[in-house]
Amino acid sequence: AEVKSRLPVLDVVGETVQLKKAGTTYKGLCPFHGEKTPSFIVTPGRESWHCFGCGEGGDIFSFVMRRDGVAFPEALRLLAARAGVEIDERTTREDARRKRLHEVVESAISFYHAVLTKSPTGERALAYLHDRGFSDETIEWANLGWAPPDWDALGRTLEKRRRMTMAEPVEVGLATPRKGGNGAYDRF
Numbered sequence: 001a002e003v004k005s006r007l008p009v010l011d012v013v014g015e016t017v018q019l020k021k022a023g024t025t026y027k028g029l030c031p032f033h034g035e036k037t038p039s040f041i042v043t044p045g046r047e048s049w050h051c052f053g054c055g056e057g058g059d060i061f062s063f064v065m066r067r068d069g070v071a072f073p074e075a076l077r078l079l080a081a082r083a084g085v086e087i088d089e090r091t092t093r094e095d096a097r098r099k100r101l102h103e104v105v106e107s108a109i110s111f112y113h114a115v116l117t118k119s120p121t122g123e124r125a126l127a128y129l130h131d132r133g134f135s136d137e138t139i140e141w142a143n144l145g146w147a148p149p150d151w152d153a154l155g156r157t158l159e160k161r162r163r164m165t166m167a168e169p170v171e172v173g174l175a176t177p178r179k180g181g182n183g184a185y186d187r188f
């Protein structure tokens with residue numbers, strides 16, 4: 001958002017495309033498809049661009065991505081450098097890591113919940129909960145789960161079905177590493 005606020009779409013697009021004012025918008029020849037009459041519109045009020053010929057459109061980031069054939073991180077880096085905005089790469093990496101660990105926890109919740117509600121292993125625990133007055137709606141709402149009597153069921157399942165490494169459940173505290181060997185023991 002900071003990069004966007006510092007770089008007007010008119011300037012960024014205007015570097016590549018010759019634009020002519022037309023009312024509140026600007027018109028030019030689309031750089032992304034061959035054309036002789038301009039159907040490429042830049043709207044400064046919305047900080048956006050759109051081509052009525054080929055349907056492409058977006059903001060300064062998508063413009064640079066399309067123009068230079070790069071992915072978002074690269075376009076962001078390029079425009080941030082121009083805007084004089086410093087990007088903390090660690091933040092990006094840390095965010096990705098946190099998101100991943102969140103996925104590990106969510107997957108673990110789904111796994112234990114499925115064991116409780118959909119497997120023979122969880123039948124007794126489920127019957128117990130029903131006896132105690134838990135309705136299926138409550139069990140569903142609270143995402144209750146049951147850990148099967150196994151050393152590494154969670155780790156193996158996440159590895160096999162979710163392509164997670166054995167180290168990831170360890171990282172979120174759901175497993176402990178096996179001493180001097182491969183793999184990990186589930187905590188539950």
Ligand code: ZN
Pocket residue numbers: 030031032033040051052053054055056
């Ligand atoms: Zn176009």
